[in-house]
Amino acid sequence: MKSPVLEAIYRRRSIREFTDNAISREQLHEIIKAGIWAPSGLNNQPWRFVIVQNHDIKEQLAQQTHYGHIVRDANALIAVYLSKDDIYDTVKDIQSAGACIQNILLAAEALDLGAVWLGQILKNKLEVNKILGLTDNFDLMAVIALGHPAHRNQKSKRKEFSELLLKEI
Numbered sequence: 001m002k003s004p005v006l007e008a009i010y011r012r013r014s015i016r017e018f019t020d021n022a023i024s025r026e027q028l029h030e031i032i033k034a035g036i037w038a039p040s041g042l043n044n045q046p047w048r049f050v051i052v053q054n055h056d057i058k059e060q061l062a063q064q065t066h067y068g069h070i071v072r073d074a075n076a077l078i079a080v081y082l083s084k085d086d087i088y089d090t091v092k093d094i095q096s097a098g099a100c101i102q103n104i105l106l107a108a109e110a111l112d113l114g115a116v117w118l119g120q121i122l123k124n125k126l127e128v129n130k131i132l133g134l135t136d137n138f139d140l141m142a143v144i145a146l147g148h149p150a151h152r153n154q155k156s157k158r159k160e161f162s163e164l165l166l167k168e169i
Protein backbone atom coordinates (compact mmCIF):
# COMPACT_ATOMS: atom_id res chain seq x y z
CA MET A 1 0.00 0.00 0.00
CA LYS A 2 1.42 3.37 -0.96
CA SER A 3 0.54 6.46 1.02
CA PRO A 4 2.67 9.33 2.37
CA VAL A 5 1.22 8.82 5.85
CA LEU A 6 1.96 5.09 5.92
CA GLU A 7 5.43 5.72 4.53
CA ALA A 8 6.16 8.24 7.31
CA ILE A 9 4.83 5.83 9.95
CA TYR A 10 7.07 3.00 8.78
CA ARG A 11 10.11 5.15 8.03
CA ARG A 12 10.08 7.03 11.37
CA ARG A 13 12.70 5.87 13.84
CA SER A 14 13.77 7.41 17.13
CA ILE A 15 16.68 9.69 16.22
CA ARG A 16 19.19 10.27 19.02
CA GLU A 17 22.16 11.80 17.17
CA PHE A 18 21.96 15.13 15.42
CA THR A 19 24.05 17.48 13.29
CA ASP A 20 24.69 21.09 14.33
CA ASN A 21 22.17 22.41 11.79
CA ALA A 22 19.44 24.56 13.25
CA ILE A 23 15.72 23.96 13.12
CA SER A 24 13.78 27.09 12.21
CA ARG A 25 11.09 28.60 14.40
CA GLU A 26 8.70 28.11 11.48
CA GLN A 27 9.46 24.36 11.44
CA LEU A 28 8.98 24.09 15.21
CA HIS A 29 5.63 25.86 15.00
CA GLU A 30 4.55 23.61 12.13
CA ILE A 31 5.49 20.54 14.20
CA ILE A 32 3.49 21.77 17.19
CA LYS A 33 0.57 22.62 14.89
CA ALA A 34 0.57 18.98 13.77
CA GLY A 35 0.47 17.99 17.45
CA ILE A 36 -2.48 20.30 18.05
CA TRP A 37 -4.38 18.62 15.22
CA ALA A 38 -4.30 15.27 17.02
CA PRO A 39 -7.64 13.94 18.21
CA SER A 40 -8.60 14.51 21.85
CA GLY A 41 -11.57 13.35 23.93
CA LEU A 42 -14.38 15.93 23.66
CA ASN A 43 -11.90 17.91 21.56
CA ASN A 44 -10.59 19.01 24.94
CA GLN A 45 -7.06 19.81 23.64
CA PRO A 46 -5.48 19.49 27.10
CA TRP A 47 -1.93 19.82 25.72
CA ARG A 48 0.41 22.75 26.22
CA PHE A 49 3.96 23.16 24.88
CA VAL A 50 7.29 24.72 25.73
CA ILE A 51 9.96 25.14 23.04
CA VAL A 52 13.54 25.17 24.30
CA GLN A 53 16.51 26.16 22.18
CA ASN A 54 18.41 28.16 24.82
CA HIS A 55 21.75 26.46 25.51
CA ASP A 56 21.78 27.02 29.29
CA ILE A 57 18.23 25.78 29.79
CA LYS A 58 18.97 22.73 27.64
CA GLU A 59 21.98 21.99 29.84
CA GLN A 60 19.87 22.24 32.99
CA LEU A 61 17.31 19.85 31.48
CA ALA A 62 20.08 17.48 30.36
CA GLN A 63 21.02 17.07 34.01
CA GLN A 64 17.54 15.76 34.82
CA THR A 65 17.78 12.61 32.73
CA HIS A 66 19.91 9.61 32.04
CA TYR A 67 19.57 10.66 28.37
CA GLY A 68 21.29 14.02 28.93
CA HIS A 69 23.59 13.48 25.94
CA ILE A 70 20.54 13.42 23.62
CA VAL A 71 19.12 16.58 25.21
CA ARG A 72 22.48 18.37 24.80
CA ASP A 73 22.92 17.22 21.21
CA ALA A 74 19.38 18.17 20.13
CA ASN A 75 18.87 21.50 18.40
CA ALA A 76 15.49 21.98 19.99
CA LEU A 77 13.28 20.44 22.63
CA ILE A 78 9.52 20.45 22.84
CA ALA A 79 8.17 19.75 26.31
CA VAL A 80 4.60 18.48 26.07
CA TYR A 81 2.36 19.18 29.05
CA LEU A 82 -1.14 18.42 30.21
CA SER A 83 -2.86 21.42 31.70
CA LYS A 84 -4.23 20.00 34.98
CA ASP A 85 -6.80 22.81 35.13
CA ASP A 86 -8.23 21.59 31.82
CA ILE A 87 -8.51 17.86 32.53
CA TYR A 88 -11.96 16.31 32.03
CA ASP A 89 -10.96 12.63 32.21
CA THR A 90 -7.44 11.70 33.27
CA VAL A 91 -7.09 8.57 31.14
CA LYS A 92 -8.56 10.16 28.03
CA ASP A 93 -6.56 13.35 28.41
CA ILE A 94 -3.32 11.37 28.81
CA GLN A 95 -4.24 9.30 25.76
CA SER A 96 -4.82 12.54 23.87
CA ALA A 97 -1.34 13.74 24.85
CA GLY A 98 0.06 10.49 23.44
CA ALA A 99 -1.73 11.07 20.13
CA CYS A 100 -0.37 14.63 20.10
CA ILE A 101 3.18 13.42 20.72
CA GLN A 102 2.93 10.84 17.94
CA ASN A 103 1.73 13.57 15.53
CA ILE A 104 4.77 15.62 16.57
CA LEU A 105 7.11 12.72 15.78
CA LEU A 106 5.47 12.13 12.40
CA ALA A 107 5.55 15.83 11.53
CA ALA A 108 9.29 15.91 12.30
CA GLU A 109 9.70 12.92 10.01
CA ALA A 110 7.67 14.63 7.27
CA LEU A 111 9.98 17.67 7.50
CA ASP A 112 13.01 15.36 7.18
CA LEU A 113 14.02 16.08 10.77
CA GLY A 114 14.76 13.56 13.49
CA ALA A 115 13.07 13.26 16.86
CA VAL A 116 12.92 11.05 19.91
CA TRP A 117 10.28 10.84 22.63
CA LEU A 118 12.01 11.15 26.02
CA GLY A 119 10.04 9.72 28.91
CA GLN A 120 12.74 8.86 31.42
CA ILE A 121 13.03 12.57 32.32
CA LEU A 122 9.52 12.37 33.83
CA LYS A 123 11.06 11.04 37.03
CA ASN A 124 12.28 14.61 37.59
CA LYS A 125 9.23 16.38 36.24
CA LEU A 126 8.89 18.76 39.18
CA GLU A 127 12.49 19.89 38.70
CA VAL A 128 11.82 20.31 34.96
CA ASN A 129 8.86 22.58 35.78
CA LYS A 130 11.12 24.70 37.99
CA ILE A 131 13.71 25.02 35.24
CA LEU A 132 11.02 26.02 32.73
CA GLY A 133 9.34 28.40 35.19
CA LEU A 134 6.01 26.56 35.23
CA THR A 135 3.72 25.86 38.15
CA ASP A 136 2.72 22.29 38.97
CA ASN A 137 -0.63 22.95 37.26
CA PHE A 138 1.24 21.64 34.24
CA ASP A 139 1.98 17.91 34.16
CA LEU A 140 4.92 16.92 31.98
CA MET A 141 4.03 14.16 29.50
CA ALA A 142 7.26 14.00 27.49
CA VAL A 143 10.19 15.93 26.20
CA ILE A 144 10.75 15.57 22.46
CA ALA A 145 14.35 16.07 21.31
CA LEU A 146 14.62 17.32 17.74
CA GLY A 147 17.36 17.98 15.24
CA HIS A 148 18.70 17.15 11.82
CA PRO A 149 19.59 13.44 11.87
CA ALA A 150 23.33 12.71 11.92
CA HIS A 151 22.49 9.45 10.10
CA ARG A 152 19.54 7.20 9.48
CA ASN A 153 21.06 3.84 10.39
CA GLN A 154 18.68 3.21 13.28
CA LYS A 155 17.15 -0.22 13.37
CA SER A 156 14.07 -1.19 15.30
CA LYS A 157 11.84 -4.19 15.40
CA ARG A 158 8.35 -5.14 16.38
CA LYS A 159 6.77 -8.28 17.80
CA GLU A 160 5.21 -10.63 15.28
CA PHE A 161 1.83 -9.47 14.02
CA SER A 162 0.37 -12.90 14.85
CA GLU A 163 1.49 -12.52 18.48
CA LEU A 164 -0.36 -9.21 18.79
CA LEU A 165 -3.62 -9.89 17.01
CA LEU A 166 -5.63 -11.72 19.63
CA LYS A 167 -8.64 -12.56 17.50
CA GLU A 168 -10.07 -11.98 14.07
CA ILE A 169 -13.67 -13.03 14.40
Ligand SMILES: Cc1cc2nc3c(=O)[nH]c(=O)nc-3n(C[C@H](O)[C@H](O)[C@H](O)COP(=O)(O)O)c2cc1C
Pocket residue numbers: 012013014015016067116117118119120121154155156
Ligand atom coordinates in the same frame (compact mmCIF):
# COMPACT_ATOMS: atom_id res chain seq x y z
C1 LIG B 1 6.53 6.61 26.51
C2 LIG B 1 7.87 6.55 25.82
C3 LIG B 1 9.00 6.90 26.51
C4 LIG B 1 10.26 6.86 25.89
N1 LIG B 1 11.35 7.28 26.59
C5 LIG B 1 12.56 7.28 25.98
C6 LIG B 1 13.70 7.80 26.68
O1 LIG B 1 13.61 8.30 27.80
N2 LIG B 1 14.90 7.75 26.04
C7 LIG B 1 15.03 7.26 24.77
O2 LIG B 1 16.16 7.26 24.24
N3 LIG B 1 13.96 6.78 24.07
C8 LIG B 1 12.74 6.79 24.64
N4 LIG B 1 11.64 6.35 23.95
C9 LIG B 1 11.78 5.85 22.57
C10 LIG B 1 11.68 4.32 22.49
O3 LIG B 1 12.85 3.75 23.03
C11 LIG B 1 11.48 3.89 21.02
O4 LIG B 1 10.30 4.47 20.52
C12 LIG B 1 11.40 2.37 20.87
O5 LIG B 1 12.62 1.76 21.23
C13 LIG B 1 11.08 1.95 19.42
O6 LIG B 1 12.04 2.49 18.52
P1 LIG B 1 11.60 3.42 17.29
O7 LIG B 1 10.95 4.64 17.86
O8 LIG B 1 12.87 3.77 16.56
O9 LIG B 1 10.65 2.63 16.43
C14 LIG B 1 10.38 6.41 24.55
C15 LIG B 1 9.21 6.08 23.83
C16 LIG B 1 7.98 6.18 24.45
C17 LIG B 1 6.72 5.89 23.64
